[in-house]
Amino acid sequence: MTFLSRIDALVRKEFQSLLSTKSGRMLLIMPVVLQTALFPFAATLEVKNASLAVFNEDRGRTSVEMMQRFAASGAFTRIVPVWSADELEHAIGTREALLAVHIPADFSQRLITAQPSPVQVILDGRRSNSSQIAFNYLQNVLDGFLKDRAEVLGRVMPSEIVARNAFVPNLEYTYFILPSLVAIITTIGSLIVTALSVAREREQGTFEQLLVSPLSPEMIMIGKAVPAVVVGFFQATLILIAAVFIYHVPFRGSFVLLYGAMFFYALALVGVGLFISSISKTQQQAFLGAFVFMVPAILLSGYTAPVENMPLWLQHLTWANPVRHFVEVVKGVFLKDASFTRVLTLVLPLVVIGCVNLSLAALMFRRKAA
Numbered sequence: 001m002t003f004l005s006r007i008d009a010l011v012r013k014e015f016q017s018l019l020s021t022k023s024g025r026m027l028l029i030m031p032v033v034l035q036t037a038l039f040p041f042a043a044t045l046e047v048k049n050a051s052l053a054v055f056n057e058d059r060g061r062t063s064v065e066m067m068q069r070f071a072a073s074g075a076f077t078r079i080v081p082v083w084s085a086d087e088l089e090h091a092i093g094t095r096e097a098l099l100a101v102h103i104p105a106d107f108s109q110r111l112i113t114a115q116p117s118p119v120q121v122i123l124d125g126r127r128s129n130s131s132q133i134a135f136n137y138l139q140n141v142l143d144g145f146l147k148d149r150a151e152v153l154g155r156v157m158p159s160e161i162v163a164r165n166a167f168v169p170n171l172e173y174t175y176f177i178l179p180s181l182v183a184i185i186t187t188i189g190s191l192i193v194t195a196l197s198v199a200r201e202r203e204q205g206t207f208e209q210l211l212v213s214p215l216s217p218e219m220i221m222i223g224k225a226v227p228a229v230v231v232g233f234f235q236a237t238l239i240l241i242a243a244v245f246i247y248h249v250p251f252r253g254s255f256v257l258l259y260g261a262m263f264f265y266a267l268a269l270v271g272v273g274l275f276i277s278s279i280s281k282t283q284q285q286a287f288l289g290a291f292v293f294m295v296p297a298i299l300l301s302g303y304t305a306p307v308e309n310m311p312l313w314l315q316h317l318t319w320a321n322p323v324r325h326f327v328e329v330v331k332g333v334f335l336k337d338a339s340f341t342r343v344l345t346l347v348l349p350l351v352v353i354g355c356v357n358l359s360l361a362a363l364m365f366r367r368k369a370a
Contacts, residue, residue: 006215010223014197018227032185032235036242039177050134051078053097055088060108066145070101075137092124098134099123111149175250178243179334180303182236183265183327187297190232190266191290194273197224199286217365221358224277225270232266233259243334253333257343261329264350268322271357278364297323322353 019025052070056063071079080097082088091097102120110117121138123131215223243249272293280286298304300314301323307315318324325346332338332346 003219006219007222007226010215010219011226014223014227017197017200018193018231028189028231028235029238031188032238035181035185036178036239039181049077050075050098050130051080051096052076052134052138053080053082053088053091053100054103055082055085055101056103057105058103058107062108062111062149063103066103066142069141069145070138073137073141075134088122092122095124095126097124098127098131099138101138172249174243174247175335176331178239178247178249179330180327182239182243182330182334183301183323184298184303185239186232186236186262186266186326187269187294187323189235190228190269191273191294192287193231194224194228194270195276195280195286195290196283197228198274198277199280199283202281203283217362221274221362221365224274225267228270228273229263229266232269233262236262249334251334252337254337257338257340258330258333261326261333261343261347261350264347264354265322265326265329268350268354268357271354271359271361272322274361275357275364278361297321300324301327303327319349320353322350325349325353 018028054067054070056067067079070076076099080091082091082100085102088100088102092100100122102122104118104120107117107119119142121135123135125131240251244251273290276289276293277286280289300307300310300318300321302318303323307318307324310318329338329343329346332342
């Protein structure tokens, strides 16, 4: 048999193992369907339907109008009126309200006479991220209210800053989630399929047969890697189709650049998966090993928090994380039509990581074959 025919036979065997059972076929499709359906709605930093406690000591028409503006905002669907400072603190303490506003008794009078009119806002620090975002919404409502009041009173407001959001004009959170989900799903699919492959052979008692067959360790690695790469491409394509045609996320870049980068990313993951698989004796150990890699890799990728917010030593450590580089590739190609040069600078680290991972996996395979 020729080199290619041996690889082809091993690849066919791997696909038969993956697709021979209903549970195996469901494992390839259901995670994609569930995460594509749930992530855009569950994993969001948008704040909607928040509750706002208001302690209004003024009771004037101006303060009432401002409270009505709070209620009309889409971010605050529940206004909780309170009648004392203690009740205000209690509303925050019991999580009845995400934010609390204290309007002083002389608010309307000071506003009419063009004096500073301070309004106290209390944020729930236990939910710091959500409360900060809700506070920004509240600030926008206050700015709009003060601007309209100045126009009614015939005054000129100070110069204002007009912000424009590049690449995501309306700050639609699905525009961020779904492109990043391409990287996350590819990670899960490619890594799990590869990590379980050799461990499955050991449990079935067929790994030793592979080692004494005419297949070299390199051939075994290629035969195990190809199905994982195909699975990763298939799952990523499903998410791309859902993002563009179901969630209407604009794709502004090049499919050639995206899939080219995805190939090197999949190789980097395959190296990790083969290394884990080569040192695992059971599928359970392989799955745990893949999980131990995936969770830190996703956390350090910039998907949940910007890499720039991390300590400097941790930022340097993330350069060895393939997920970080591919998340940037996907968002860059998807949302802003990243150039070939920019994609190349992100792919080069993936090539280095892939070479290192595959070399380590090959070393472990040779040790097992010895």
